[in-house]
Amino acid sequence: MKLDAIEYAAIAGRADCLVTPAEMDAALDRMAGVLTERLAGKDPLVLCVMTGGIVVTGLLLPRLHFQLRLDYLHASRYRGTTSGGEIVWRYRPSEAIRGEHILVLDDVLDEGVTLDQVIRACHEDGAASVLSAVLVEKCRPHQCEADVVGVRVPNRYLYGDGLDYKNYFRNAHGVFAVADEDL
Ligand SMILES: O=P(O)(O)OC[C@H]1O[C@H](OP(=O)(O)OP(=O)(O)O)[C@H](O)[C@@H]1O
Ligand code: HPA
Numbered sequence: 001m002k003l004d005a006i007e008y009a010a011i012a013g014r015a016d017c018l019v020t021p022a023e024m025d026a027a028l029d030r031m032a033g034v035l036t037e038r039l040a041g042k043d044p045l046v047l048c049v050m051t052g053g054i055v056v057t058g059l060l061l062p063r064l065h066f067q068l069r070l071d072y073l074h075a076s077r078y079r080g081t082t083s084g085g086e087i088v089w090r091y092r093p094s095e096a097i098r099g100e101h102i103l104v105l106d107d108v109l110d111e112g113v114t115l116d117q118v119i120r121a122c123h124e125d126g127a128a129s130v131l132s133a134v135l136v137e138k139c140r141p142h143q144c145e146a147d148v149v150g151v152r153v154p155n156r157y158l159y160g161d162g163l164d165y166k167n168y169f170r171n172a173h174g175v176f177a178v179a180d181e182d183l
Contacts, residue, residue, distance in 0.1 A: 003168055011165065012172075014179035018153045021173040024135075024161055027150035028056075031133055032063035034148050035103065038131055040066040045100040047093070049118060050074040052107035055162030055170060056135040056150070060105065068103075071096055075118055082157050082165075082183060084110070087117050098126035107162035109134040109149070112142030119144065135161055136175055151175065157183055 003011070019027075048057040050072050061070065074090035102122045109115055115132055122130045133148035140155040156177035159169035165178050 001166065003166060008168065011178065011182050012169070012176075014182060015159070015176040016156075016179070017174055018156075018158070018177050019136075019151050019160075019175035023151065024174055027135070028059050028063060031135075031148055031150050032060060035060070035064060035131075035133060036066060038147075039064075039068070039101065039103060042101040042129075043067050043069070044103045044131075045096065046070045046103045046105060047097075047118075047122075048072040049104060049106040049114065050091070051076070052162040052164065052170070053105050056107055056133075057105045059161075060133075073118065073121075075114055075121075077114055082178075084113060087114060089121075092121060092125075094121075094125040097122055099128050102127045102130045104130065104132040106132070106134050106146075107136060108158065109137045109142055109146050110140070112144045115142075115146060116144035136163065153177075 046068055071093050073092055075087050077084045077087045104118055119130050132146045134146040135150040137149045137152045138155045139152055153175060158175055158177055159165040160172035160175045162170050164170045
């Protein structure tokens with residue numbers, strides 16, 4: 001469903017900014033430092049979890065000054081809605097994963113169902129090791145933890161830096177919480 005321009009602006013106007021662009025940039029620098037300590041010299045295969053992981057991947061990779069390769073996987077469970085369902089695998093690069101040190105990059109750790117299943121899939125596909133990083137972690141119980149976290153925010157429905165609301169707002173820099181009346 002498309003949002004018209006008036007609706008779009010109203011949703012953005014009612015949303016709360018939880019993390020500013022400058023704070024996100026600082027979080028990305030910190031993540032890059034930790035990932036460099038953990039992965040430099042291991043020639044990792046970075047897996048971007050499409051679609052939301054595309055922004056954190058694009059912002060983080062130029063901050064990683066060591067040898068690595070980039071691939072992606074596509075597992076989704078929200079598909080434009082605000083509550084998660086079953087994981088649907090659209091692309092799982094099983095052959096590419098065997099024997100590799102894998103870095104999984106995603107935008108958000110919410111219930112943790114997606115990351116848990118992605119990590120399990122990497123192990124099933126024969127990864128040598130799996131490290132995970134998320135840009136945003138919601139303060140709530142998760143099915144699994146990420147090894148590296150950019151920012152921690154309250155458990156509200158979010159958009160920005162890859163996270164979508166109704167398939168929009170992935171391009172907003174920063175993290176924003178959707179107003180209750182829009183849920
Ligand atoms: O921790 P969870 O509760 O599993 O939620 C996190 C996942 O949900 C979102 O993906 P989504 O399925 O919405 O697909 P998208 O990346 O296309 O937005 C997000 O990108 C994470 O992959
Ligand atoms: O709060 C969220 N916003 C957007 N996508 C998401 N996927 C899981 N949680 C969220």
